Amino acid sequence: MKPILILLPALLLAPLAAPEAHGASTGPDGKALFDRNCGVCHSVNPPPKSAPPIVPIASAYHRQFASKAAGVSHMAAFLKSPSKAASKVDPEAITRFGLMPPVALGDAELKAVAGWVWDQYNPNMGQGVGGSQNGGNGNCR
Numbered sequence: 440m441k442p443i444l445i446l447l448p449a450l451l452l453a454p455l456a457a458p459e460a461h462g463a464s465t466g467p468d469g470k471a472l473f474d475r476n477c478g479v480c481h482s483v484n485p486p487p488k489s490a491p492p493i494v495p496i497a498s499a500y501h502r503q504f505a506s507k508a509a510g511v512s513h514m515a516a517f518l519k520s521p522s523k524a525a526s527k528v529d530p531e532a533i534t535r536f537g538l539m540p541p542v543a544l545g546d547a548e549l550k551a552v553a554g555w556v557w558d559q560y561n562p563n564m565g566q567g568v569g570g571s572q573n574g575g576n577g578n579c580r
């Protein structure tokens with residue numbers, strides 16, 4: 440086989456969708472999207488950068504949505520158009536860090552990155568976002 444014929448399409452398509460490259464069945468790579476579009480503000484684990492870390496955000500979403508589909512769909516809508524009313528994290532996070540700016544990604548990318556965020560849930564770190572001082576929201580479940 441001529442290597443160039445194999446390599447060229449792979450290089451062109453990799454950033455968009457290369458299911459065989461990262462093991463997911465379909466769609467864009469949520470982790471890569473996160474690294475490119477979100478990591479500048481969000482760390483995955485505490486301590487925070489300029490936004491709440493992803494693991495406690497994922498915990499807040501797991502507490503408030505029964506299914507991944509529902510959580511991811513709400514999160515994708517939030518990323519497109521953040522609002523205080525739609526926020527599912529501790530309100531203290533917005534007080535502390537400000538409201539998140541809208542993300543300029545397509546719907547498929549938003550779903551993929553939201554799915555990756557959802558999957559970062561760690562049951563051993565279930566406390567609320569924004570500190571535990573005001574309690575109440577950190578019920579481990």
Ligand code: HEC
Nearest residue numbers: 476477480489490526527528532533536537538539542552
């Ligand atoms: C410019 C900084 C910045 C970038 C870039 C950014 N975020 Fe955020 N994000 C924030 C801040 C600040 C908050 C906390 C306030 C809030 O919830 O709006 C937040 C909150 C969130 C929340 C909680 C939403 C809720 O219910 O309140 C999620 C989920 C999230 N970000 C995911 C992402 C993802 C995924 C990306 C990349 C596609 C991203 N963020 C990029 C600053 C950022």
